[in-house]
Amino acid sequence: MASPKIAIFFYSTYGTNHSVALEAKAAAEAAGAEVRLAKIPETAPQSVIDGQDAWKAQQERAADIPEATPDDVEWADGLWFSGPVRFGGQSSQVRAFIDTLGGLWGTGILVNKTITATTSAQNPNGGVENTLMNLYHAAMHWGAIPVVPGYSDEVKFEDGGNAYGYSMVGGNDLTDVQKRSIAHQSKRLVEITAKINS
DSSP states (O other): OOOEEEEEEESSSHHHHHHHHHHHHHHHTTTTEEEEEEOOOSSSHHHHHHHHHHHHHHHHHTTTTOOOOOHHHHOOOOEEEEEEEEEEEEEEEHHHHGGGGGHHHHHHTTTTOEEEEEEEEETTSHHHHHHHHHHHHHHHHHTEEOOOOTTTGGGGGGGGTTSSSSSEETOOOOOOHHHHHHHHHHHHHHHHHHHHOO
16 A cells, blocks of 8 residues: 655744644654645735744745645645634635635545644634634535544643644744644544555
């Protein structure tokens, strides 16, 4: 059986979701997947980004990572999305990228692709569950299959317990528990994707 192909998409204003995506990539590769890492395109004006040192620094850190395209979604068997909460939902950048996938949806090629997601917010109750559920709502319209961590590993009782996908308060370095949680979710995506595609 061929290795499952996993596309990891992230949008990161200050670096949190970029760090999560790198952990997810390492874990997926360790689990035997072929992985593409891509950043979701920026939609904010450059003048706004230039006015915030931390935002500009993150843009520079991710400069060498290719931008996500619908071709990456078509290529993949499984999808990982990571992006921040904005006012209780997905950031406009993530939503804009999802809105480019109508053509693929129309062909039926998104049916039976697996999908999982992670997010971050300014505080633990900043809308993380709603943001993940909203992403899965879109995926269900595609006929894709959400692969959530649930409480399938003890780490979920240590990491804050978001059953829909890993979530964290942004702006902090990842702890060992957080890295284990991300790795578990990534490995689970690879394993379920492999089973579906066997």
